[in-house]
Amino acid sequence: MNIQFRESLEAASPPTTKTAIADCDIHPARATRTELYPYLAKRWQHHLEIYGVHAYQGMMEGPPYPKAQPNASRRDAYPPEGGPQGSSLSFMQKQLLDPNNVQLGVLNPLNTGQGIRNHELSAALCSAINDWQIDKWTSKDNRLKGSIVVGNEDGLSAAAEIRERAGDKNFVQVLLLSRNVEPLGQRRYWPIYQAAEEAGLPVGVHAFGFGGNPITPSGWPSYYIEEMVGHSQCQQSALASLVLEGVFERFPKLKMVMIEAGFGWAPSLAWRLDKVWQRLRSEVPHVKRPPSEYIREQVWWTTQPMEDPERREDLFDVVNWIGWDRLLFATDYPHWDYDEPSRVLPAGVSDANREAFYLGNAKKLYGIS
Amino acid sequence: MARHVIAAVDELPPGTRKFLEIDGRPIAVFNIKGEYFGLMNRCPHQGAALCEGPLIGLAQSKDPGEIEYTKLGEIIRCPWHGWEFDIRTGQSYCDPRRFRVKAYPAQVEPGARVVKGPYVAETIPVKVESDYVVVEL
Numbered sequence: 004m005n006i007q008f009r010e011s012l013e014a015a016s017p018p019t020t021k022t023a024i025a026d027c028d029i030h031p032a033r034a035t036r037t038e039l040y041p042y043l044a045k046r047w048q049h050h051l052e053i054y055g056v057h058a059y060q061g062m063m064e065g066p067p068y069p070k071a072q073p074n075a076s077r078r079d080a081y082p083p084e085g086g087p088q089g090s091s092l093s094f095m096q097k098q099l100l101d102p103n104n105v106q107l108g109v110l111n112p113l114n115t116g117q118g119i120r121n122h123e124l125s126a127a128l129c130s131a132i133n134d135w136q137i138d139k140w141t142s143k144d145n146r147l148k149g150s151i152v153v154g155n156e157d158g159l160s161a162a163a164e165i166r167e168r169a170g171d172k173n174f175v176q177v178l179l180l181s182r183n184v185e186p187l188g189q190r191r192y193w194p195i196y197q198a199a200e201e202a203g204l205p206v207g208v209h210a211f212g213f214g215g216n217p218i219t220p221s222g223w224p225s226y227y228i229e230e231m232v233g234h235s236q237c238q239q240s241a242l243a244s245l246v247l248e249g250v251f252e253r254f255p256k257l258k259m260v261m262i263e264a265g266f267g268w269a270p271s272l273a274w275r276l277d278k279v280w281q282r283l284r285s286e287v288p289h290v291k292r293p294p295s296e297y298i299r300e301q302v303w304w305t306t307q308p309m310e311d312p313e314r315r316e317d318l319f320d321v322v323n324w325i326g327w328d329r330l331l332f333a334t335d336y337p338h339w340d341y342d343e344p345s346r347v348l349p350a351g352v353s354d355a356n357r358e359a360f361y362l363g364n365a366k367k368l369y370g371i372s
Numbered sequence: 373m374a375r376h377v378i379a380a381v382d383e384l385p386p387g388t389r390k391f392l393e394i395d396g397r398p399i400a401v402f403n404i405k406g407e408y409f410g411l412m413n414r415c416p417h418q419g420a421a422l423c424e425g426p427l428i429g430l431a432q433s434k435d436p437g438e439i440e441y442t443k444l445g446e447i448i449r450c451p452w453h454g455w456e457f458d459i460r461t462g463q464s465y466c467d468p469r470r471f472r473v474k475a476y477p478a479q480v481e482p483g484a485r486v487v488k489g490p491y492v493a494e495t496i497p498v499k500v501e502s503d504y505v506v507v508e509l
């Protein structure tokens with residue numbers, strides 16, 4: 004039923020904005036199963052062939068929930084030379100970077116070495132994916148910058164990977180996921196924050212992950228649609244944990260980026276935290292200031308999936324609380340819930356805020372001139 | 373309203389679609405079991421090339437637990453966010469009041485009529501003895 008033919012790709016491309024933008028959530032994919040092998044010791048290549056990977060997550064044949072589109076990606080993003088969506092630099096340039104005038108694109112590789120029970124394998128795969136980011140992407144297009152992927156469940160090897168990459172201009176942040184074995188503020192993760200702070204790198208917390216916990220606090224839901232909304236609940240508990248375990252207090256120069264879980268919930272979470280902190284602060288004396296202060300000073304938010312309330316005034320209220328200097332535009336290319344740059348921000352935003360939203364905030368945070 | 377010859381009938385067999393640009397507008401024409409439909413190939417949501425999505429049916433539920441799957445092959449699902457549109461009418465199923473995609477009538481005309489006009493043959497060399505798919509816009 005779905006045979007297609009077409010005159011040309013150009014004829015089918017949607018209209019795009021020419022405003023220069025940063026895209027702070029791009030997902031590069033591997034074209035083949037063995038694409039990382041050149042970056043892995045023989046020992047680990049053989050291990051993968053013999054044993055595969057063993058994640059904290061059950062249901063290992065694929066993700067815990069079905070996805071809405073093949074590879075959870077846009078159906079029009081298959082590269083013409085074959086391979087999954089997001090696996091071709093030249094097609095990414097043609098479909099995303101060039102027509103949208105992307106000046107900075109931050110890569111967040113998923114399904115890498117994170118959340119694997121064998122910590123040595125996890126560290127080896129993360130290091131391989133970092134080498135691969137340089138070789139295949141960032142060294143070939145200087146608009147693209149990588150995220151240092153780390154073996155998140157082993158703070159020491161993660162910190163070692165960060166220290167090894169510190170100062171390398173190919174990377175602009177450290178990447179964690181929101182679903183881990185424990186809430187992200189807990190001490191097993193502190194070495195990561197310490198190393199990131201020392202390296203001057205923000206830590207991005209991207210939705211998803213393989214911690215083995217359900218996406219909702221009330222158990223495993225039935226539907227993918229529940230996973231989609233569950234990401235915001237998951238990031239809320241991660242952020243509450245970061246504040247209440249005193250991570251921001253211990254690492255005052257640490258910058259966190261909440262990626263792909265929305266931001267509309269930020270004010271109400273902060274209000275609630277402040278309120279209970281006033282009553283229960285003696286339980287957490289290491290949290291010296293109202294939680295909202297840490298959040299406003301040390302947290303940034305990517306936009307995709309961009310909040311889309313019925314009244315644009317409601318959106319502006321939320322952003323005014325968060326701050327127009329805190330949002331980082333993202334498309335989530337090539338994933339299916341991609342946000343089109345020219346369509347996400349309603350009218351009525353000043354030129355200065357618009358520029359900050361699309362480009363300025365990201366350049367400042369990631370230190371790109 | 374101009375009528376455009378966009379393909380010879382054999383070029384667009386059942387189950388296929390053709391993408392083209394007419395007067396600067398991206399259009400897709402479908403052959404669904406011998407019926408022809410034209411749609412603007414731009415999603416009213418965020419502008420994806422809508423017609424690159426799969427043709428599916430419509431899952432509906434009158435009451436929880438009762439699911440009806442109808443209009444098989446008549447619903448186009450956007451390749452980006454999956455909004456569903458009826459290719460017969462362009463109607464959106466998730467927000468029919470605010471969004472619809474423009475539908476263009478398409479049908480088959482015999483070569484003899486096409487040659488007489490008023491039709492615009494785009495890139496198709498037209499012969500009197502065959503039939504053509506014609507879109508109106």
Ligand code: FES
Pocket residue numbers: 415416417418419420422450451452453454455
């Ligand atoms: S662009 Fe088609 S559903 Fe969003």
